[in-house]
Structures are given as C-alpha cells and as structure tokens.
Amino acid sequence: MAVDLIGGVSDQQQTAAAVQTSLGQEEFLKILLAQLQYQDPLKPLDNQQFLAQLAQFSALAQTSQLNDRVDTLLTIQASTQSIGLIGKTVEVRSTTGEPASVGTVSSLAFLDGQPSLNVRTQNGEILTAVKLSQISVVR
The missing domain is CATH 2.30.30 (SH3 type barrels.)
Incomplete structure (x- = not known):
C-alpha cells in the first residue's frame, strides 16, 4: 500500500517540475523574440551567439530537471530505507x-x-x- 503513496509523491513532484521548466522556456523565448525584434538591423545577432544562448538555456533546463529527479530519488530512497527498519x-x-x-x-x-x-x-x-x-x- 505504501508503494502507491511513494509513487504518488514522485508523480506530483515530476508534474510540478515540468510546469516550472515549461514556464522558464516560454519566458526565455519571449525574451529572445523581443531581442530579435529590437536588434539593430545593421548589426544583427551573430549566429554563434544565438546558438550559444540556446545551448546554455537547454543545459540549464536539463540541469534543473536532473536536480528535481535526484530529489525525487532521495525521497524514494529514504522511504524504502525506513520501511526496512520496521521491527528492527x-x-x-x-x-x-x-x-x-x-x-x-x-x-x-x-x-x-x-x-x-x-x-x-x-x-x-x-x-x-x-x-x-x-x-x-x-x-
């Protein structure tokens, strides 16, 4: 029975993390579009800089997701460890x-x-x- 509870907790945490990440991506794209809209036509954004910004944001989002998953893993590990202590x-x-x-x-x-x-x-x-x-x- 407790396994359902543990799974429910991790599903909720993953859903919350996904919502947070998607909001960050939307904000980043809005800023990027505003930057492209207001850039100087005589000095357009360098392709390498543009790709570097996209890569940095992607790496940041992946790191954030990894942190959330590690937190979930630690919660599940603590739960499993505590179940093993019953009767000890x-x-x-x-x-x-x-x-x-x-x-x-x-x-x-x-x-x-x-x-x-x-x-x-x-x-x-x-x-x-x-x-x-x-x-x-x-x-």
Missing part, C-alpha cells in the same frame, strides 16, 4: 541533548512525503515522529 532495534538520538534511547521501530508514517518513525523503547515509552537522521545505530 534502533538507537535514537534525542533532539534535546538527552542520552540516546534504544527501542524497536513499531510503525511508519509519511508526513509531507518524508518518513516518520514510531519507536517503542525498552521501558515501554513510545517515541513519535522520529526522523531517519535521528537513528544512529541499527541492530
């Missing part, structure tokens, strides 16, 4: 500076696409909303 004994670092707690991961939830663990400690206490970054040891 972990050591949880406190955010307040208290000594680390040892317990078993009892459940998992996804808040804003990020995994949030619930850990039952050895003395029966339940730690809620534990982030992956707080896990220091997996036993």
